[in-house]
Every structure is written in C-alpha cells, then in structure tokens.
Amino acid sequence: MTSETPISSLSAIVYTRSPPSLKVLNQLLLPHKTIYETVSNIKEGYEQIKEMKVRGAPAIGIVAALTMAIDLLLQNSNKTNPIFKDQESLKRYIKTSLEYLKTSRPTAVNLFRASDILWNITEKETDINMIIEKIVKEAERMLIDDVQDNKNIGNFGAEFILKENQDKKIGVVTHCNTGSLATAGYGTALGIIRSLYFQNRLSNAYFTETRPYNQGARLTAYELIHDKIPSTLICDSMVSALLSLSENNIKAVIVGADRVASNGDTANKIGTYQLAITAEYHNIMFIVAAPSTSIDLNIKSGKEIIIEERAEDEVTYVTGIVKNYNDGELKSTKVRLPPEGVKVWNPSFDVTPAKLITAIITEKGVITKKDGTNEFNLFDFLK
Numbered sequence: 001m002t003s004e005t006p007i008s009s010l011s012a013i014v015y016t017r018s019p020p021s022l023k024v025l026n027q028l029l030l031p032h033k034t035i036y037e038t039v040s041n042i043k044e045g046y047e048q049i050k051e052m053k054v055r056g057a058p059a060i061g062i063v064a065a066l067t068m069a070i071d072l073l074l075q076n077s078n079k080t081n082p083i084f085k086d087q088e089s090l091k092r093y094i095k096t097s098l099e100y101l102k103t104s105r106p107t108a109v110n111l112f113r114a115s116d117i118l119w120n121i122t123e124k125e126t127d128i129n130m131i132i133e134k135i136v137k138e139a140e141r142m143l144i145d146d147v148q149d150n151k152n153i154g155n156f157g158a159e160f161i162l163k164e165n166q167d168k169k170i171g172v173v174t175h176c177n178t179g180s181l182a183t184a185g186y187g188t189a190l191g192i193i194r195s196l197y198f199q200n201r202l203s204n205a206y207f208t209e210t211r212p213y214n215q216g217a218r219l220t221a222y223e224l225i226h227d228k229i230p231s232t233l234i235c236d237s238m239v240s241a242l243l244s245l246s247e248n249n250i251k252a253v254i255v256g257a258d259r260v261a262s263n264g265d266t267a268n269k270i271g272t273y274q275l276a277i278t279a280e281y282h283n284i285m286f287i288v289a290a291p292s293t294s295i296d297l298n299i300k301s302g303k304e305i306i307i308e309e310r311a312e313d314e315v316t317y318v319t320g321i322v323k324n325y326n327d328g329e330l331k332s333t334k335v336r337l338p339p340e341g342v343k344v345w346n347p348s349f350d351v352t353p354a355k356l357i358t359a360i361i362t363e364k365g366v367i368t369k370k371d372g373t374n375e376f377n378l379f380d381f382l383k
C-alpha cells in the first residue's frame with residue numbers, strides 16, 4: 001500500500017498567521033476563473049459559506065473556525081487600544097459570532113462541531129490573550145489535520161475496495177465534489193480515488209454532473225483534469241445504465257458525507273440515495289468516505305438530519321461562462337430552462353439508509369455492519 005502520495009495544488013483555503021490572512025477560493029467561478037477572496041471578519045466568513053463560494057462539509061467547518069481566528073487576530077492586533085476590555089465581553093463576542101456562523105448552512109455537522117470545539121476552549125480559559133491564542137491554534141490544527149486525515153481515508157478506502165477485487169485496474173463512480181476543493185486538501189471520496197490512481201489500480205473514475213449546482217461537472221472535473229486522473233463525466237441519470245454494462249468494470253460507488261447518524265444513515269448531496277439503490281441492485285459496493293468529524297453521535301438516525309432547501313433558481317437556471325468575442329473577457333451567464341410559473345423543489349441533500357451502505361471509511365479505519373444487521377455501531381467505533 002502506498003503512503004507518500006503527491007498532494008494536489010488545488011487549495012480552497014489559504015491561511016497565514018503572520019501576517020494574519022485568510023483567503024477563500026470562490027468556487028462559484030470555477031472552473032473558468034481562479035479568484036481568491038479575502039475574509040477578515042465574521043460577516044465575510046458567513047457569506048462565503050452561505051453563498052457556497054466555499055462548500056463541502058469539511059471545508060465549511062474549517063473556514064468557519066479560521067474566520068473566528070482571523071477576526072480575533074485582526075481585532076486584537078491593536079495592542080495600544082485593545083478592542084476586548086475584559087474576558088466576559090470577549091466570551092460574549094465569541095459566542096455570538098460562532099452562533100451566527102452556525103446559521104450559514106444547516107446540514108453538514110462539521111460546521112457545528114468546529115464551532116462547539118472553539119466554544120469549549122473559550123469557556124475553559126480566563127485570560128484574554130490565552131483565549132485568542134488557543135482559538136487560533138485550534139483552527140490552525142483543523143486545517144492541518146484534515147489533509148492527513150484525508151490521506152488516511154484515501155489509503156484505508158483503497159485497501160478495502162482492492163481487498164475484494166483482484167482485477168489489475170477497476171472503475172469507480174463518484175458524486176458531487178469531495179476533493180481538495182471540499183476539504184483542506186486531498187479529499188475524502190475523491191481521496192480514495194486519488195489513492196487508487198497513485199497505486200496504479202484505477203482504470204477510470206466516472207463522475208456525475210450533480211445537478212442542480214453541478215459540483216461534479218465544474219469542480220470534480222476541474223480536479224481530475226488538473227491531476228490527470230483518468231475520468232469521464234456523466235449526467236446524474238446515466239449511472240444505472242453505466243453500472244449495467246460489465247465492460248466498465250465498475251467495482252465501487254464512492255461518495256462523501258455531510259452528516260452520518262450514529263446508526264450509519266448518511267446525508268450527502270442530493271442524488272446520493274438513488275446511487276445507493278442502483279449500486280445495491282447491481283451488487284456493487286457503496287462506500288461512504290468521511291472524517292470522523294462528519295459523524296453525529298447525538299442523533300440516532302437520518303430522520304433527525306435537517307435537509308437544506310435552496311433557492312428555486314438553482315434548478316430553473318443553468319449558470320455558465322460565455323466569452324465576449326470583442327475583448328475575450330469571460331462573463332458568467334444564467335440561462336433559464338423551464339417556463340415561468342413552474343413549481344420547484346430543491347433539497348440540497350438526501351439521506352441514504354445505512355442498509356444500503358457497504359462500509360464507512362474514516363481516518364481511523366473502516367467501519368462495516370455487524371453480520372446480519374442493517375446498521376453500523378458508530379458509538380463503539382469512535383469510543
């Protein structure tokens with residue numbers, strides 16, 4: 001099994017402590033434009049997440065934490081006229097800021113977990129500078145650890161899939177974007193695909209467009225092409241047809257997660273559930289890849305997960321880039337598909353029942369169901 005694998009240079013988050021700086025890649029403009037936007041306060045961080053300029057469960061948790069850190073670093077830099085007069089006012093400010101950041105998106109648990117970790121640190125400390133230092137250190141730790149966690153997920157996942165498959169090279173299917181852009185680097189489900197590729201065991205990665213937001217067609221395509229990983233774009237409606245053709249040698253459907261309940265039910269990008277159903281029908285393993293920070297032991301099943309509903313125009317319009325033939329300038333354009341007056345339902349996520357999931361791969365290892373049961377015991381695994 002490989003371990004030292006090159007990391008993609010695609011970075012959704014660029015952070016330095018000195019000078020204090022947080023820049024977030026605007027993923028709405030990808031793949032056509034690479035523009036980093038500066039985040040220097042809580043409101044700017046909130047808007048980056050809300051507007052999905054940064055997205056993907058691990059990435060939004062990390063950006064929320066780094067937003068808190070950068071905001072405090074910048075506010076605290078004026079030593080002659082400190083903004084926080086006493087620890088109580090600082091704590092109140094941190095509490096309000098973290099609660100606000102948590103309202104940016106409802107489904108991915110990483111955002112809530114990151115905020116809760118920062119609040120626990122704050123509650124325990126009494127010295128103003130110590131509170132700020134510990135918050136900054138913890139947010140930096142999240143950024144650093146996520147990359148190694150993803151490499152571990154990649155290697156555990158590749159090993160698990162290959163154990164069942166003697167073929168020299170295998171094909172896989174993935175959904176949404178779970179790569180460097182959705183994390184601090186390397187990726188979760190896409191991390192497994194990277195690991196398979198680096199081990200020279202990947203024949204092809206098929207990836208869906210992922211309507212309506214097209215994270216697959218825009219972002220996964222961008223990453224796979226960037227890293228020269230053999231891959232093919234398909235529409236969401238083509239997966240069953242693909243799995244039915246044995247010549248493609250598809251051995252696994254691999255997806256990420258926004259929240260995994262303690263029984264293993266998994267919320268992920270809308271369309272994931274139907275992939276799990278078709279994988280089961282075609283007797284192909286269905287793998288969920290996620291850091292343990294995506295597991296929510298506070299909820300028993302997927303029924304308790306709040307599913308984000310997004311604006312109608314994400315469904316009624318497609319957004320693309322057109323080139324102005326006079327000056328070559330690239331301009332973002334929205335084109336409407338259905339007639340005015342159409343009714344729209346736009347849930348951003350769905351829940352795949354644990355029953356349909358073969359294994360959950362985390363940075364700590366592979367979790368499978370106990371023989372004869374339809375549920376995972378994530379309590380036991382994580383304790």
Ligand SMILES: CSC[C@@H](O)[C@@H](O)C(=O)COP(=O)(O)O
Pocket residue numbers: 055056057058108175176177178179182183187188189215255256257258268269270348
């Ligand atoms: C490693 S990312 C895992 C999930 O967050 C991903 O599959 C997903 O559903 C992203 O949704 P998004 O709406 O783009 O934030």
